[in-house]
Amino acid sequence: MENSKTFKNLMDAFAGESQANRKYEAYAKKAEAEGKKNAAKLFKVAADAETLHALKEYELAGKVKSTLENLEDGIDGETYEYKTMYPEFIKEAEEEGNKRAVQAFTFAMKAEEVHAALYKDAIENIDQEEEVFYYLCPVCGNIEKVVPEKCHICNVPGSKFIKY
Structure with missing residues (x-):
């Protein structure tokens, strides 16, 4: 197909x-x-x-596979973004002097690395029955498993994080 x-x-x-x-x-x-x-x-x-x-x-289109395959695809996508895509975007934005884009791309790049690690963790714990909660930074997209004092990527107070 x-x-x-x-x-x-x-x-x-x-x-x-x-x-x-x-x-x-x-x-x-x-x-x-x-x-x-x-x-x-x-x-x-x-x-x-x-x-x-x-x-x-x-x-x-047949793109939704098993949960394990979808987690692996998530790792691949996030890894590409933080290792390849965003570093190039940051470089180009720096060359053009666009500081706001540099910051947005940097936040996203750092968050994507966290996302990849969380997908890996989910694979390792795929059969865990205990419910896991995730907390989203509303500024940079960082995800944590516990509410931090402040976001380690953008310094937003942990009280602003959104629980999932």
Whole structure:
């Protein structure tokens, strides 16, 4: 199937729908900041609709595998991002003097390394029955298994972390 036009179309649709989801979430956040509640609500529901489309297309493309395979894929993706993608992005942003992009890419790169390690840990503990909680830094995307005093990547107070 991976050589078919339908597969390519499913993957292109997945990419487009995924990007639309995030774009609409950003628009919703801006509308909320401007006090435009109805527009914010519309952007949020549209973002969720785009997510439904993306998830179905990814599934139909045969990309959702076993949990173990999905964790391994997560490791591969996160490792590529922190070892290859973000270092190049940081270098280019530095060359262009874009300090805000350098900071955003650096935060993301460091967080992606943590994500890869957490996926590895999940594989090692795949049959653990005790529930694990995760805590997300809302600024840099760092994930911890316990609430830290402050984020080791961006220094946000641990009280700001979101529990999952």
